[in-house]
Amino acid sequence: MFSLNGLLEKVIKRGRLTLVDAKGETHRFGGNAPGPEVAIRFTDPSVPRRILLNPELNAAEAYMDGGLVVDDGSIHDLVRLFFANKREFDLSPSQIFWRGVARGFRRFQQNNVITRARANVKAHYDIGEEIYRLFLDDDMQYSCAYFPTGEETLEEAQTQKKRHIAAKLCLKDGQRLLDIGCGWGGLGLYLAHVADIEVVGVTLSERQLAVARRRAEILGVSDRVRFDLIDYREVREKFERVVSVGMLEHVGAPHLGSYFLNVRDRLQPDGLALIHSISSKAPPGVTGPFLRKHIFPGGYAPSLSEIVAAVERSGLWSLDCEIWRCHYGHTLRHWRDRFAANRDRAAEVMDERFCRMWELYLSMCECVFMQGASNVVQVQLGRERDSAPLTRDYIGPEKDRIAARETEFLERVVASAKQALEE
Structure with missing residues (x-):
């Protein structure tokens, strides 16, 4: 008969796991190859059976609910151990079964019509700005930063990201730009500073909208930086530039075609778009059950x-x-x-279960980029073949020009975020 101990003995090849069950008995797994070492304890005798039935989801929920406790090491060490042995876990019968079920329901789970998209956004982005302030940079950039050397601070890397995007957009004064999924407004405000352009940012998050609008007021650019509570499919205006950072992951595979048709239809004939999204080196798949249920309902990072x-x-x-x-x-x-x-403050704002859930979320996502198949893709698109320069030689000089225009603005835009979030 299958047992959790039998599964762990079979799949843990790298690293070591020490497990104390609810009866107080100790079990050890792995140790044959280098890898993370961690000790855990079950406080509920039903946990092994639940994990065996659906390892990836039920192990995460057992940690969230206190049925699984990490005694030696950290939850990040446990997640690293899982990813070090993920290939073997993925071949277990229960993982194969649930992955098949997820594939079967993929179109339904990712059918992000407008009403459902609004509910999905509310579930993640409208939980309150204070939680995000505890771990994001000062400009509240909730997407991948850019680390040319790997030694940058988070603030420096997020500025590098915005600068890189601005350069690839080939901005010219007098243009109009659409920011699909504008977040708390930082990117749109940045782009409106490094070029004299008009920006329209759209979001489905009421909380983000309020902060973004207030920031534009504080910086005195509300006359040319506008933020609207509207789905990208409802925009009807035309723009010379379209940018979308971290939004494609919320579209869903069934709607990818209509998304890019909308991007095309929003562009002027000589327009240029830059789409920045999480992706993968692997073939099309499904979102993991923990992220799908607890973090990003309706979310999916499309394959290239x-x-x-x-x-x-x-x-x-x-x-x-x-x-x-x-x-x-x-x-x-x-x-x-x-x-x-800032975990103590996070527990005060939310609760202990939320903190455990968020620890898992951040750790799992870090590991999937460092040990798994995930990456980020930036696709530059145009309605015409010559909408962008023919080589990448322009990017470096353009970034230097943009960096020269950042003087003093970075401090002002950070101050606007702090003020808007505190009001």
Whole structure:
């Protein structure tokens, strides 16, 4: 008969796991190859059976509910141990079964029509700004930062990300830009500073909208930076530039085609778009059960093949494609460290179960970028083949020009975020 101990003996090849069951008996697994070492304890005798039935989801929920306790090491060590042996875990019968079920329901789970998209956004982004302030940078950038050397601070890396995006957008004074999924407004405000352009940012988060609008007021740019509570599918205006950072992950595979058709239809004939999204080196798959249920309902990071196929059907030109590999792993390490440093405050704002859930979220996402198949892709698109320069030589000089325009603005934009969030 299958047992959790039997499963662990079979799959843990790297690292070592020491497990104390609810009866107080100690069991040890692995140790044959180097890897993370961690000791855990079950406080509920039903936990082994539940984990055996659905390891990835039920182990996470057991930690959230206190049925699984980490006695030696950290929850991050346990997640690292899982990823070090993930190939073996994925071949276990229960993992194969639940992955098959998820694939069968994928179109339903990712059917993010407008009403469902609003509910999904509310579930994650409208939980309150204070939680995000505990681990994000001062500008509240909730997406992958850019680490040219890997030694940058989080604030420096997020500025590098915005600068890199601005350069690839080839901004010119007098243009209009659409920011799909504008967050707390930082990117749109930055782009409106480094070029004299008009920005329209759209979001489905009421909390983010209020902060973004207030920041524009504080900076005195409300006359040319507008933020609207509207779905990207409801926008009807035309723009010379479209940017979307961290939004494609909320579209859902069934709607990728319509998303890129909307991007095409929003662009002027000579327009240029930059789409920045989590992706994967692997073929199309499914979102993990923990993230799908507790963190990002309706969320899915499309594979590069799915993105390219949808772009091809839209009639847009793929002008450039850049793959960021470990950058999000570095970003998530900073977020995880900052959340840990502010964990007591997070428990006061939310509760202990939320903190455990968020620890798992940040740790699992860090590991999937550093040990798994995830990456970030930036796709540059145009309605015409010459909407962007023919080589990448322009990016470096453009970034230097933009950096010269950042003087004093970075301090002002950070101050606007702090003021808007405190009001």
